[in-house]
Amino acid sequence: MATERLVVVGGDAAGMSAASQARRLKGPAELEITAFERGHFTSYSACGIPYWIGGQVPGRDDLIARTPEEHRARDIDLRMRTEVVELDLAAGRVRTRDLDSGSEAWTGYDKLVLATGARPVRPRLPGIAAHGVHGVQTLDDGQRLMASLELTEGSERAGGRRAVVVGAGYIGVEMAEALVARGYEVTVLHRGPQPMATLDPDMGALVHTAMNRMGIRTVSGAEVTKILTDDQGAVRSVATAAGDEYPADVVVLGIGVEPRTALAREAGLPLGESGGILTDLSMRVRGHENIWSGGDCVEVLDLVAGRMRHIPLGTHANKHGQVIGSGVGGGYATFPGVVGTAVSKVCDLEIARTGLREKDALAAGLRFVKATITSTTTAGYYPTAAEMTVKMLAELRTGRLLGVQIVGGAGSAKRVDIAAVALTAGMTVDQVVSLDLGYAPPFSPVWDPVLVAARKTVAALRAAG
CATH class of the missing domain: 3.50.50.60 (FAD/NAD(P)-binding domain)
Incomplete structure (x- = not known):
């Protein structure tokens, strides 16, 4: 053969x-x-x-x-x-x-x-090819960005290192955290009403507030129009349609891929x-x-x-x-699909989502109810307890779980896996309430926040008839 x-x-x-x-x-x-x-x-x-x-x-x-x-x-x-x-x-x-x-x-x-x-998406803007402007998708991209950062940090301009991140999706917020860790003054510019467009705006607002609290300047509704450069062709600032200009020694594109x-x-x-x-x-x-x-x-x-x-x-x-x-190789396997699960973090804030946002459900022609709750990651009296907000969507007619979004402190994000399994299994929110989840004070309140959100969503379904 x-x-x-x-x-x-x-x-x-x-x-x-x-x-x-x-x-x-x-x-x-x-x-x-x-x-x-x-x-x-x-x-x-x-x-x-x-x-x-x-x-x-x-x-x-x-x-x-x-x-x-x-x-x-x-x-x-x-x-x-x-x-x-x-x-x-x-x-x-x-x-x-x-x-x-x-x-x-x-x-x-x-x-x-x-x-x-x-x-990485690179918009066609004046100055987009300037030295110091980076997309981050491959390890080669990361290598070039690291070299640019080390050059900036070793130059005379390092007296007040400034970075502008364009876009506030997963890459944008993760790179904002990375640059803060390196001692940069970071500004995040994005076109949407709130950062993290993978979340509904009300949940994105929680991310916005937390980023500003961490010292990351986050500017919503900012449409970047130009990258301005110095005499050597290196980036010096980012201009927006509103006429504002943000000084930068390095620019990272986090617009998406x-x-x-x-x-x-x-x-x-x-x-x-x-x-x-x-x-x-x-x-x-x-x-x-x-x-x-x-x-x-x-x-x-x-x-x-x-x-x-x-x-x-x-x-x-x-x-x-x-x-x-x-x-x-002559075998057999399939990939049936996904429910859209993703997690991220920016400094001490964890962000997670799975399933549909409100606009996704509307685009799919689904009628739904929603509920949002705020709880803690552990028993409230436990020393490491951190605030955690959970938003849940369910289909109006069937009660089928449609989506979950989570924003909170350490221990929040991976709880989205509960919802991911429930979505994959086609469970209703009533069934989610009955899930037998592990409990001990260092890990969860008696009622896990995901279950509390499911209970509130069930109540919303009943109220809607």
Whole structure:
């Protein structure tokens, strides 16, 4: 039997998880695996970059789970600093460019995995390419930001280090915390009414208040119009449509990311509304028998709203890779979808959400009730007790849980996992109230805050008839 050829485009979570799983199922005599990665690093935790920048993680290499040499030792031909620039689906081959030498070559395949990831959104603004303006998505991005920070901190301008973060989503607030930890005076500029647009505005307001209390200046409704530079072309300030100007030695873009799918688009592969690649449950690209895709470049099924969404998270990417590798290696696995669970923190404030926000429920045509409660993370008398706010949504007719948002002190965020399991199981809020959760004063009040929110939501349902 002839040896099959697998080509993997992208060497991080989804791509290398797929390659590794395929190798477990098929040896080199059955499956030849070639992987291409455009950056300097592979199999790393992009989610850990803010904590490396902030100093909580000692060094860059602590974020790397598996080096290129370790992959090659498993008979995976991993080629670094090599970018795939064209897909020839008819001929079953990819064109690559060595980013150091500029040389190009074609590589044939029988099976193809696209794990091209996502890229930071960079608005087309004057000065956006200035020295000191950084997006943060890959470890290469983190390396460049670290170098810029070290240069700034070693210069004469370091007397009052100032950073502006544009955008207040997960990356924005995490990078704000990292820069505060490095001693920067931090201003966060964002266009929305409140930070963390992944939350409803009333919950985002809690984040806003806490960030300001921590010394992070947070400006809502701020539309950035220009990055101003000095005579050397380095950033010096950020201007907004309101005519305000915010001094900056470094600017971090936390506006969000978009799927990196130019290759797929040019090859005519199916894309969704957000530009992510569309796949079936086995992560096979729709309409293409021998092409799979996973990670931050795909759209996934939202199990609560029943629609496709782009949700770039490392947890999903690794699961996608396992599913893809099983399919490529002759096994069987599926990725059924997600409920939209995410957690984050800024300094001592924890932030979590799962399921639908109010506007998501309205967009899905759902009628719902909502309830918000404030409790404590532990028994109120326990020394580590911290305030915790929980917001819950439930479908009006059925009582089905639709979404939960949590903002609070240490011990708050991971409680969202209770709601994530309930959402996945399709539970009603009445059923959530009856959950047998663990209790002891150091961990929870007698009534866990999630259960208190569920009780209040049940009451709202009854009041609504």
